[in-house]
Amino acid sequence: MTPIVLTHGGATSVPAQSQDGADLAANTGLTAMTKGGSALDGAVAAVVVLEDDPRFNAGTGSSIRMDGKTIQMDASVHDGVTGDYGAVAAIERVKNPVLVARRVIETPHVLIVGEGATRFARTLGFADYYPDSNTARARFAQVRRVLKGKVSDTISYSTAWQRYDWKKSWNFETGLNEVLGAPDTVGAVARDAEGRYAAAISTGGTSISFLGRVGDVPMYGCGIYAGPDGAVATTGNGEDIIKKLLAKRVYDALAAGTEPQQAVADAIRLFPREVGIGVIAISAKGHGGGGNRGSDPSFRANMSWGVASE
Numbered sequence: 001m002t003p004i005v006l007t008h009g010g011a012t013s014v015p016a017q018s019q020d021g022a023d024l025a026a027n028t029g030l031t032a033m034t035k036g037g038s039a040l041d042g043a044v045a046a047v048v049v050l051e052d053d054p055r056f057n058a059g060t061g062s063s064i065r066m067d068g069k070t071i072q073m074d075a076s077v078h079d080g081v082t083g084d085y086g087a088v089a090a091i092e093r094v095k096n097p098v099l100v101a102r103r104v105i106e107t108p109h110v111l112i113v114g115e116g117a118t119r120f121a122r123t124l125g126f127a128d129y130y131p132d133s134n135t136a137r138a139r140f141a142q143v144r145r146v147l148k149g150k151v152s153d154t155i156s157y158s159t160a161w162q163r164y165d166w167k168k169s170w171n172f173e174t175g176l177n178e179v180l181g182a183p184d185t186v187g188a189v190a191r192d193a194e195g196r197y198a199a200a201i202s203t204g205g206t207s208i209s210f211l212g213r214v215g216d217v218p219m220y221g222c223g224i225y226a227g228p229d230g231a232v233a234t235t236g237n238g239e240d241i242i243k244k245l246l247a248k249r250v251y252d253a254l255a256a257g258t259e260p261q262q263a264v265a266d267a268i269r270l271f272p273r274e275v276g277i278g279v280i281a282i283s284a285k286g287h288g289g290g291g292n293r294g295s296d297p298s299f300r301a302n303m304s305w306g307v308a309s310e
Protein backbone atom coordinates (compact mmCIF):
# COMPACT_ATOMS: atom_id res chain seq x y z
CA MET A 1 0.00 0.00 0.00
CA THR A 2 1.06 3.61 -0.40
CA PRO A 3 2.72 4.90 2.75
CA ILE A 4 1.10 8.07 4.05
CA VAL A 5 1.39 10.37 7.04
CA LEU A 6 -1.16 12.93 8.17
CA THR A 7 -0.39 15.52 10.82
CA HIS A 8 -2.28 18.24 12.64
CA GLY A 9 -1.21 21.28 14.60
CA GLY A 10 -4.24 21.54 16.84
CA ALA A 11 -7.84 22.67 16.59
CA THR A 12 -6.93 26.35 16.83
CA SER A 13 -3.94 26.22 14.49
CA VAL A 14 -4.33 28.54 11.53
CA PRO A 15 -3.05 27.35 8.12
CA ALA A 16 -1.81 30.83 7.18
CA GLN A 17 0.48 30.76 10.23
CA SER A 18 1.59 27.17 10.57
CA GLN A 19 0.72 25.00 7.55
CA ASP A 20 4.43 24.69 6.75
CA GLY A 21 5.02 23.13 10.18
CA ALA A 22 2.33 20.51 9.63
CA ASP A 23 3.77 19.74 6.17
CA LEU A 24 7.34 19.44 7.42
CA ALA A 25 6.21 17.02 10.14
CA ALA A 26 4.28 14.88 7.64
CA ASN A 27 7.29 14.73 5.30
CA THR A 28 9.61 13.80 8.17
CA GLY A 29 7.26 11.01 9.22
CA LEU A 30 7.11 9.73 5.64
CA THR A 31 10.91 9.76 5.38
CA ALA A 32 11.16 7.72 8.59
CA MET A 33 8.97 5.06 6.95
CA THR A 34 10.69 5.12 3.57
CA LYS A 35 13.95 4.47 5.41
CA GLY A 36 12.42 1.24 6.69
CA GLY A 37 10.54 2.44 9.77
CA SER A 38 7.10 1.19 10.75
CA ALA A 39 3.90 3.24 10.78
CA LEU A 40 4.52 3.86 14.48
CA ASP A 41 8.02 5.18 13.68
CA GLY A 42 6.46 7.50 11.09
CA ALA A 43 3.75 8.84 13.39
CA VAL A 44 6.17 9.39 16.27
CA ALA A 45 8.81 11.08 14.06
CA ALA A 46 6.11 13.46 12.80
CA VAL A 47 4.94 14.34 16.30
CA VAL A 48 8.52 15.01 17.44
CA VAL A 49 8.84 17.67 14.71
CA LEU A 50 5.59 19.29 15.88
CA GLU A 51 6.67 19.11 19.54
CA ASP A 52 9.90 20.92 18.62
CA ASP A 53 8.05 23.70 16.77
CA PRO A 54 7.16 26.39 19.35
CA ARG A 55 4.14 27.50 17.32
CA PHE A 56 2.25 24.40 18.48
CA ASN A 57 0.98 23.59 21.96
CA ALA A 58 3.03 20.46 22.64
CA GLY A 59 6.60 19.83 23.74
CA THR A 60 8.53 23.12 23.52
CA GLY A 61 5.45 25.23 22.74
CA SER A 62 3.32 23.74 25.54
CA SER A 63 0.85 25.98 27.32
CA ILE A 64 1.66 27.31 30.77
CA ARG A 65 -0.88 26.44 33.48
CA MET A 66 -2.82 29.02 35.44
CA ASP A 67 0.04 29.71 37.89
CA GLY A 68 2.10 31.17 35.07
CA LYS A 69 4.98 28.70 35.33
CA THR A 70 3.94 25.05 35.57
CA ILE A 71 3.96 23.13 32.29
CA GLN A 72 2.41 19.66 32.32
CA MET A 73 2.13 17.62 29.14
CA ASP A 74 0.22 14.55 27.94
CA ALA A 75 1.13 12.22 25.06
CA SER A 76 0.23 8.80 23.73
CA VAL A 77 1.01 6.35 20.94
CA HIS A 78 -1.05 3.51 19.50
CA ASP A 79 0.19 0.75 17.22
CA GLY A 80 -2.64 -0.52 15.04
CA VAL A 81 -0.96 -3.87 14.37
CA THR A 82 0.10 -5.02 17.81
CA GLY A 83 -2.50 -3.03 19.72
CA ASP A 84 0.33 -1.64 21.86
CA TYR A 85 -0.64 1.58 23.62
CA GLY A 86 1.58 3.81 25.74
CA ALA A 87 0.82 7.14 27.38
CA VAL A 88 2.11 9.72 29.82
CA ALA A 89 0.04 12.36 31.58
CA ALA A 90 0.96 15.53 33.46
CA ILE A 91 4.63 14.88 32.72
CA GLU A 92 6.98 17.81 33.34
CA ARG A 93 10.41 18.94 32.16
CA VAL A 94 10.99 16.74 29.11
CA LYS A 95 11.48 17.86 25.52
CA ASN A 96 9.52 15.16 23.73
CA PRO A 97 6.72 13.55 25.75
CA VAL A 98 5.74 11.39 22.75
CA LEU A 99 9.10 9.59 22.95
CA VAL A 100 8.49 8.83 26.62
CA ALA A 101 4.95 7.59 25.81
CA ARG A 102 6.46 5.24 23.29
CA ARG A 103 8.75 3.76 25.94
CA VAL A 104 5.74 3.06 28.18
CA ILE A 105 4.86 0.31 25.69
CA GLU A 106 7.92 -1.61 26.93
CA THR A 107 6.58 -1.61 30.51
CA PRO A 108 3.70 -3.69 31.90
CA HIS A 109 1.62 -0.44 32.01
CA VAL A 110 -0.27 1.70 29.52
CA LEU A 111 -0.24 5.03 31.37
CA ILE A 112 2.25 6.65 33.76
CA VAL A 113 1.40 10.02 35.31
CA GLY A 114 2.84 13.06 37.07
CA GLU A 115 6.08 12.87 38.97
CA GLY A 116 6.27 9.13 38.26
CA ALA A 117 6.23 9.86 34.54
CA THR A 118 8.95 12.48 34.83
CA ARG A 119 11.12 10.15 36.92
CA PHE A 120 10.46 7.29 34.48
CA ALA A 121 11.77 9.55 31.69
CA ARG A 122 14.92 10.37 33.68
CA THR A 123 15.70 6.69 34.29
CA LEU A 124 15.59 6.23 30.52
CA GLY A 125 18.02 9.12 30.02
CA PHE A 126 15.60 11.85 28.87
CA ALA A 127 17.32 15.10 29.87
CA ASP A 128 15.83 17.80 32.09
CA TYR A 129 14.19 20.36 29.79
CA TYR A 130 11.83 23.20 30.65
CA PRO A 131 9.65 23.86 27.61
CA ASP A 132 9.80 27.61 27.31
CA SER A 133 8.46 29.51 24.33
CA ASN A 134 7.38 33.00 23.45
CA THR A 135 4.14 31.59 22.06
CA ALA A 136 3.23 29.99 25.38
CA ARG A 137 4.19 33.13 27.30
CA ALA A 138 2.02 35.27 25.02
CA ARG A 139 -0.83 32.76 25.40
CA PHE A 140 -0.48 32.91 29.18
CA ALA A 141 -0.56 36.71 29.16
CA GLN A 142 -3.93 36.39 27.49
CA VAL A 143 -5.07 33.76 30.02
CA ARG A 144 -4.10 36.13 32.79
CA ARG A 145 -6.21 38.91 31.30
CA VAL A 146 -9.15 36.50 31.08
CA LEU A 147 -8.70 35.30 34.66
CA LYS A 148 -8.55 38.88 35.85
CA GLY A 149 -11.80 39.52 34.02
CA LYS A 150 -10.21 42.13 31.80
CA VAL A 151 -11.21 40.49 28.53
CA SER A 152 -13.78 37.89 27.64
CA ASP A 153 -12.63 34.35 27.11
CA THR A 154 -11.80 33.76 23.47
CA ILE A 155 -9.00 31.29 24.12
CA SER A 156 -10.43 28.30 25.92
CA TYR A 157 -12.10 25.62 23.89
CA SER A 158 -15.37 25.71 25.71
CA THR A 159 -17.33 28.19 27.75
CA ALA A 160 -17.33 25.83 30.76
CA TRP A 161 -14.69 27.99 32.47
CA GLN A 162 -16.95 30.99 32.44
CA ARG A 163 -19.53 29.09 34.47
CA TYR A 164 -17.11 27.64 37.03
CA ASP A 165 -15.83 29.31 40.19
CA TRP A 166 -12.21 28.29 39.65
CA LYS A 167 -10.87 30.63 42.35
CA LYS A 168 -12.36 28.38 45.03
CA SER A 169 -10.47 25.35 43.74
CA TRP A 170 -7.07 26.96 43.12
CA ASN A 171 -4.56 24.08 43.63
CA PHE A 172 -1.15 25.53 42.76
CA GLU A 173 1.66 26.18 45.23
CA THR A 174 1.93 29.75 44.03
CA GLY A 175 -0.88 31.81 45.51
CA LEU A 176 -3.65 33.16 43.34
CA ASN A 177 -2.84 36.77 44.20
CA GLU A 178 0.75 36.35 43.05
CA VAL A 179 -0.41 35.04 39.73
CA LEU A 180 -3.14 37.50 38.95
CA GLY A 181 -0.97 40.50 39.35
CA ALA A 182 -4.35 29.39 25.96
CA PRO A 183 -4.97 25.43 23.98
CA ASP A 184 -3.85 22.91 21.19
CA THR A 185 -2.41 19.47 20.55
CA VAL A 186 -0.28 18.00 17.80
CA GLY A 187 -0.98 14.64 16.27
CA ALA A 188 -0.06 12.28 13.47
CA VAL A 189 -1.47 9.17 11.88
CA ALA A 190 0.50 6.95 9.53
CA ARG A 191 0.20 3.92 7.26
CA ASP A 192 3.32 2.09 6.14
CA ALA A 193 3.92 0.08 2.97
CA GLU A 194 2.62 -3.08 4.64
CA GLY A 195 -0.68 -1.36 5.31
CA ARG A 196 -0.10 -1.10 9.07
CA TYR A 197 -1.57 1.90 10.87
CA ALA A 198 -0.39 3.91 13.88
CA ALA A 199 -1.18 7.16 15.65
CA ALA A 200 0.68 9.48 18.02
CA ILE A 201 -0.31 12.67 19.82
CA SER A 202 1.11 15.20 22.26
CA THR A 203 -0.16 18.29 24.07
CA GLY A 204 0.52 20.94 26.66
CA GLY A 205 -3.16 20.71 27.62
CA THR A 206 -5.80 23.40 27.47
CA SER A 207 -4.91 26.99 28.21
CA ILE A 208 -6.85 27.33 31.44
CA SER A 209 -6.02 24.25 33.51
CA PHE A 210 -5.58 23.27 37.14
CA LEU A 211 -2.46 21.53 38.37
CA GLY A 212 -2.87 17.84 37.60
CA ARG A 213 -5.56 18.32 34.95
CA VAL A 214 -5.40 15.53 32.35
CA GLY A 215 -7.22 15.68 29.03
CA ASP A 216 -8.16 13.22 26.32
CA VAL A 217 -4.66 12.78 24.91
CA PRO A 218 -3.44 9.95 27.19
CA MET A 219 -6.87 8.34 27.57
CA TYR A 220 -7.36 5.16 25.57
CA GLY A 221 -9.67 5.61 22.60
CA CYS A 222 -10.14 9.34 23.20
CA GLY A 223 -7.25 11.34 21.67
CA ILE A 224 -6.01 8.69 19.23
CA TYR A 225 -6.97 5.27 17.97
CA ALA A 226 -5.27 2.90 15.51
CA GLY A 227 -6.27 -0.56 14.37
CA PRO A 228 -6.15 -2.79 11.31
CA ASP A 229 -8.67 -0.56 9.49
CA GLY A 230 -7.17 2.89 10.01
CA ALA A 231 -5.91 5.52 12.40
CA VAL A 232 -7.35 8.67 13.96
CA ALA A 233 -5.99 11.66 15.91
CA THR A 234 -8.17 14.35 17.45
CA THR A 235 -7.68 17.76 19.03
CA GLY A 236 -9.91 20.14 20.91
CA ASN A 237 -11.44 20.43 24.34
CA GLY A 238 -10.31 17.23 26.03
CA GLU A 239 -13.20 17.00 28.45
CA ASP A 240 -15.68 16.98 25.55
CA ILE A 241 -13.57 14.57 23.49
CA ILE A 242 -13.40 12.10 26.38
CA LYS A 243 -17.17 12.03 26.87
CA LYS A 244 -17.64 11.05 23.23
CA LEU A 245 -14.73 8.55 23.15
CA LEU A 246 -14.01 10.44 19.98
CA ALA A 247 -11.03 8.70 18.36
CA LYS A 248 -12.54 5.24 18.79
CA ARG A 249 -15.88 6.49 17.50
CA VAL A 250 -14.26 7.84 14.32
CA TYR A 251 -12.24 4.65 13.95
CA ASP A 252 -15.43 2.57 14.16
CA ALA A 253 -16.90 4.68 11.35
CA LEU A 254 -13.78 4.03 9.24
CA ALA A 255 -13.96 0.32 10.00
CA ALA A 256 -17.60 0.33 8.91
CA GLY A 257 -16.53 1.75 5.53
CA THR A 258 -17.23 5.46 5.95
CA GLU A 259 -14.95 7.57 3.77
CA PRO A 260 -12.44 9.41 6.06
CA GLN A 261 -13.39 12.99 5.12
CA GLN A 262 -17.00 12.10 5.83
CA ALA A 263 -16.07 10.48 9.16
CA VAL A 264 -14.13 13.63 10.13
CA ALA A 265 -17.06 15.91 9.26
CA ASP A 266 -19.53 13.66 11.11
CA ALA A 267 -17.29 13.75 14.19
CA ILE A 268 -16.95 17.53 14.17
CA ARG A 269 -20.71 17.92 13.84
CA LEU A 270 -21.18 16.03 17.11
CA PHE A 271 -20.02 19.13 18.97
CA PRO A 272 -21.64 22.51 19.46
CA ARG A 273 -19.82 25.40 17.76
CA GLU A 274 -18.52 26.69 21.12
CA VAL A 275 -16.39 23.55 21.56
CA GLY A 276 -13.23 23.64 19.45
CA ILE A 277 -12.59 20.32 17.67
CA GLY A 278 -10.25 18.99 14.97
CA VAL A 279 -9.74 15.47 13.56
CA ILE A 280 -7.44 13.69 11.09
CA ALA A 281 -8.13 10.16 9.85
CA ILE A 282 -6.84 7.60 7.35
CA SER A 283 -8.15 4.29 6.10
CA ALA A 284 -7.82 2.17 2.96
CA LYS A 285 -10.45 4.50 1.44
CA GLY A 286 -8.30 7.63 1.73
CA HIS A 287 -7.69 10.37 4.22
CA GLY A 288 -9.47 13.35 5.74
CA GLY A 289 -9.03 16.17 8.18
CA GLY A 290 -10.28 19.48 9.44
CA GLY A 291 -11.51 21.51 12.37
CA ASN A 292 -14.38 23.77 13.37
CA ARG A 293 -12.41 26.96 14.19
CA GLY A 294 -12.81 28.80 10.92
CA SER A 295 -15.33 29.61 8.24
CA ASP A 296 -14.91 26.68 5.84
CA PRO A 297 -18.22 24.77 6.01
CA SER A 298 -16.45 21.59 4.86
CA PHE A 299 -14.09 22.01 7.88
CA ARG A 300 -11.01 21.12 5.78
CA ALA A 301 -9.41 24.58 5.66
CA ASN A 302 -10.00 25.41 9.31
CA MET A 303 -6.88 23.84 10.80
CA SER A 304 -3.19 23.35 9.91
CA TRP A 305 -2.96 19.70 8.91
CA GLY A 306 -0.50 18.11 6.55
CA VAL A 307 -0.41 15.10 4.23
CA ALA A 308 2.70 13.39 2.87
CA SER A 309 2.48 10.40 0.60
CA GLU A 310 4.70 8.71 -1.92
Ligand code: ASP
Pocket residue numbers: 010011057074183184185203204205206214215216217234235236237238239241
Ligand atom coordinates in the same frame (compact mmCIF):
# COMPACT_ATOMS: atom_id res chain seq x y z
N1 ASP B 1 -7.18 17.90 23.49
C1 ASP B 1 -6.18 18.62 24.25
C2 ASP B 1 -6.51 18.55 25.71
O1 ASP B 1 -7.66 18.72 26.07
C3 ASP B 1 -6.03 20.03 23.85
C4 ASP B 1 -5.99 20.29 22.39
O2 ASP B 1 -6.21 19.45 21.56
O3 ASP B 1 -5.75 21.42 22.04
O4 ASP B 1 -5.60 18.42 26.50
